Amino acid sequence: MAKVTLKGHEVHTIGELPALNTTAPAFNLVGAGLADKTLADYQGKKIILNIFPSVDTGVCAASVRHFNQTASSLENTVVLCISRDLPFAQERFCGAEGLNNVAMLSDFREGQFGKDYGVLFEDGPLKGLLSRSIVVLDQDAKVIYTEQVAETTEEPNYDKALAALK
Template identity: 80%
Template sequence: MAKVTLKNNEVHTIGELPAINAIAPAFNLVGAGLADKSLSDYKGKRVILNIFPSVDTGTCAMSVRHFNESAAKLDNAVVLCISRDLPFAQDRFCGAEGIKNVEMLSDFREGQFGKDYGVLFTDGPLKGLLSRAVVIIDPQGKVVYTEQVAETTNEPNYEKALAALK
């Protein structure tokens, strides 16, 4: 269980992020148009998982915008922005913001992703949502970078995450 804070108040997640060099846990999420999406859909690509509580918060929206801008410059890579928001809310946000270089995925159906990746909040006001984290997976499906953001209202370390792709 990871200990993180939300506005300096301690909250907890269900577990820990996957270990570096471990095979990334498979997942089934929901994408645009309610399409089923799985990790295997991105086989052979470098995958950046930008995980956060809700696209309707300022910090989460900033992370999507930042990765959207960065993703346009990446080769053989895809950025998956994952929350428990409904796909309709994710689509609305992307349309309003002109977001085109990342894929929005939702864990709203089963919540299994949050459990398998250790990011599901187990207490506090965001209980049931996903904590802010970044996980990078190489083309062979191995985890090469993780960051569990210690203070939920802070943005992830974009530079360090993107450097892990080199």
């Protein structure tokens, strides 16, 4: 169980982020058009998993915008923005913002991603949503960087996440 804060109040996640140098847990998420998306769909690419509670909050939206802006310049890399928002809300957000360099994925069906990656809030006001985290994978799906943001209302360290890709 990891401890983070939400507006200064301690909250807990169900587990810990995957360990460095381990193979990332497989996942089955829901993408645009309600299509199933798995880790295997991105085989051979470097992957940034931008994990957050909801695209309908300012900080979460900012992280999606930031990664959308930098993603187009990343070679052989895909940015997957993952929340428990419905795919309809994710698509509406990206459409309204003109964001097309990131892939929005939802853990709304099973919630297994949040459990397997240790990021599911198990208490507090955001219970059942995903803790703001970054997990970077190399082209072999090995974990090369992780960050679980200590204060949920703050943005992740973009520079460190992007540096891990080099």
